[in-house]
Amino acid sequence: MELRHLRYFIAVVETGSLTVAAERRLHTSQPSLSRQIKDLEDQVGTELLIRSARGVTLTDAGKVFFDHARLALNQVEAGVEAARKASQPSKQRFAMGFLTGQEMTWLPHAMHILRAELPNLDVTVSSDYSPDLAEAVARGKLDVAFMRAEPDYDLAYNQVSSEPLVVLMPSDHPLAAHEKVRPRELAGEPFIGMGNRATVLRSVIDDYLRRVKVELAPEQVVDNPAMVMSLVASTRGVTLIPAYAQNLMPWSVTSRPLAGDAPNIALVVGHKRSNHSPVLKMFLSHLDELMERVRHAP
Missing domain, CATH: 1.10.10.10 (Winged helix-like DNA-binding domain superfamily/Winged helix DNA-binding domain)
Known part of the structure; x- marks a missing residue:
């Protein structure tokens, strides 16, 4: 075999x-x-x-x-x-992964910290779906990943932020005239749900809809943020998506906050428990500084 x-x-x-x-x-x-x-x-x-x-x-x-x-x-x-890694012990390397779109927020500040401590560090960066990032961390391909706390992987997680879900819709949708969208206003709209690859996000959405007693049967399910945007624009559907995805919106779609107690989803830094890299240890020790830098960024 x-x-x-x-x-x-x-x-x-x-x-x-x-x-x-x-x-x-x-x-x-x-x-x-x-x-x-x-x-x-x-x-x-x-x-x-x-x-x-x-x-x-x-x-x-x-x-x-x-x-x-x-x-x-x-x-x-x-x-x-x-x-x-063992074949080139003199060369310090550090591999970071980001949930697609999150690198826009976190990468510049993470690089500032790494360069300040280790100016000659060889840093590689990638972006992907959260489950794929978790698998890459588990396999040792990534040292850390900014991702969701994937339940199917035995990794250590440090939460670095929590953001609300917002309603994504076509720019000319009637709900775009509202300052905020009540969950019941989504009933009857073509709803785009999250697919199997977005396990954590789908769970947060399902829990929220149960809590507000609104039933939305997805007409389409997707995992890729770019595909979500395309489907919203082409099918005139609506969806719930983390607020960071607003950074990726084309002109044809827009977003509005949810009225009331909107659901939140956590962003975590995941790493392998058995990874004893001194660079990883240093990076994790600066997470509070990293969060402060992002919080006060213009």
Whole structure:
């Protein structure tokens, strides 16, 4: 059994489709991928996937194998990352990740702190979905990430901010004439919900709607902030989104605060508990300073 078999299997499970996994994730042909998955099942000695016209689902054996496959791959990648770092001990490196859009607020101040303490530090920066950031931290690819407190990962979290959700809508929507939007005014509007990748945000939205006793059935679900903006503009739908996303709004969409007790969502700095990097320790010790700098930024 080779590592590529595990990567292929995980890609198929995460996309739910042999075709999508082959074309978009693995850049190979669907027949070739099918053969690789069949080889893996032959080596394991049982079927791992149920194939149908609608895609693939895991068998009971596949569910068990998937958890172990992902763990094994994570451990290998963490080992590779650790070996690379150990091969160049004289060069200090620090990798930061940001929930897409949050780098606009936090990166300049984080870099100021890092450069003040370690002017020759090699810093790399990336932005992504929160679950992908959590996985990168868990694998050792990132030292820290500004993200949501993802429940499926055993990471240490330090909250650095909390922001309200706002109503996102087309710029010419009737609700745009309101100073604030009451939750019941959203009833009957085409609602764009959060997808499976935005687990924490979706949970905050669902809890809020239950609390205010408003039922909104999503007509579309998305994870990407840019796609949220596009759908709001094209379908004339509305959605609830963290206030920071207002930095990403095109002219065709606008936002309004929620009336009453609006829900809040936390932004945290996540890091791996076993990461004993002195640079990480230094950075975490300056989180209070970082929050003050952001709080008083113009």
